[in-house]
Amino acid sequence: MRKRILTGDRPTGRLHLGHYVGSLKSRVALQDEYEEFILVADVQALTTHFENPELIHDSIYQVAIDNLSSGLDPEKVTFVQQSMVGAIAELTIFYSMLVTVNQLSHNPTIKTEAKNYGYKEMTYGFLGYPVSQTADITFCNADLVPVGDDQVPHIEMARKIVRKFNELYGTSITEPDYKLSSVGRLCGLDGNAKMGKSLGNAVYLSDPEDVINQKVRAAVTDTNRISVKIPGNPDICTVFKYHKAFNEGESGNICSMCRNAAIGCVACKKLLAKALNDMLDPIREKRAYYEAHMDEVKDILASGTRKANEIGGRNIAEIKEKMHVSL
Numbered sequence: 066m067r068k069r070i071l072t073g074d075r076p077t078g079r080l081h082l083g084h085y086v087g088s089l090k091s092r093v094a095l096q097d098e099y100e101e102f103i104l105v106a107d108v109q110a111l112t113t114h115f116e117n118p119e120l121i122h123d124s125i126y127q128v129a130i131d132n133l134s135s136g137l138d139p140e141k142v143t144f145v146q147q148s149m150v151g152a153i154a155e156l157t158i159f160y161s162m163l164v165t166v167n168q169l170s171h172n173p174t175i176k177t178e179a180k181n182y183g184y185k186e187m188t189y190g191f192l193g194y195p196v197s198q199t200a201d202i203t204f205c206n207a208d209l210v211p212v213g214d215d216q217v218p219h220i221e222m223a224r225k226i227v228r229k230f231n232e233l234y235g236t237s238i239t240e241p242d243y244k245l246s247s248v249g250r251l252c253g254l255d256g257n258a259k260m261g262k263s264l265g266n267a268v269y270l271s272d273p274e275d276v277i278n279q280k281v282r283a284a285v286t287d288t289n290r291i292s293v294k295i296p297g298n299p300d301i302c303t304v305f306k307y308h309k310a311f312n313e314g315e316s317g318n319i320c321s322m323c324r325n326a327a328i329g330c331v332a333c334k335k336l337l338a339k340a341l342n343d344m345l346d347p348i349r350e351k352r353a354y355y356e357a358h359m360d361e362v363k364d365i366l367a368s369g370t371r372k373a374n375e376i377g378g379r380n381i382a383e384i385k386e387k388m389h390v391s392l
């Protein structure tokens with residue numbers, strides 16, 4: 066039997082190139098070898114966006130389309146809407162007894178995110194989202210979670226919770242492993258170390274050609290290169306980092322041309338915009354198909370969620386029996 070993967074996204078907007086290099090690409094690559102579950106984590110989205118439920122609702126479909134148009138095959142992959150799986154909510158409550166407030170408040174990702182969101186105080190729901198994420202991963206006994214490095218503390222917490230839970234109640238919930246994405250984090254075209262919606266530097270998978278051209282045109286290059294006549298330094302150039310990530314074939318050549326002042330930043334950016342648009346074209350084509358067939362997208366989410374409920378329902382019944390939470 067194939068091993069099971071569960072991973073997911075918070076639907077707080079559309080997905081961008083950082084998501085693409087960091088996770089979507091590997092989801093696509095792993096869809097044959099593993100049985101994949103893609104969770105649209107709308108409850109987790111509420112932990113930070115509870116005042117904007119309409120945005121979350123819209124984004125559920127956009128995030129599903131971003132995943133589908135990146136190449137995930139709905140015949141192979143199961144899409145799950147988190148809020149519609151009762152077992153996840155039940156498990157969250159049971160797991161919450163085994164985690165202290167202190168452990169959660171020392172979680173480095175929680176600390177960073179609370180700071181980024183400017184929270185002086187954290188809600189119970191936000192502080193506890195790693196517990197609910199543990200339920201996401203384990204309701205279907207996922208073996209593996211492909212993640213970026215920021216999610217590692219959550220998976221480590223999940224492993225601890227599961228170990229303790231199994232010991233206490235004699236259950237056999239799978240202790241999940243993580244798989245770090247091999248590519249590092251994608252920086253922003255503005256030179257910021259990270260690409261993000263809240264950072265205002267996101268390049269979306271759904272951006273049309275002219276928006277891509279304009280975002281690339283505005284990118285930061287080697288700031289010491291004040292004239293095309295002086296050689297540039299690709300090692301410190303954001304645009305060159307993107308050539309390496311999205312235009313590997315040409316990047317060697319571009320690197321030496323830049324060092325020899327044989328290409329200027331304007332021309333170099335044009336090459337990058339072209340490479341990005343070439344990569345995005347088939348994604349745009351699939352997006353256009355799904356946007357014209359929203360019923361199909363809803364069906365994919367509904368049938369995947371139904372399957373998740375069958376699996377989750379069986380597992381939670383067994384777990385509650387073992388816990389003596391029963392009639």
Ligand code: TRP
Nearest residue numbers: 071072073074075106109198201
């Ligand atoms: N916390 C993840 C993120 O911000 C999203 C997520 C929710 C997730 N549930 C998950 C990721 C379960 C992996 C497994 O990207």
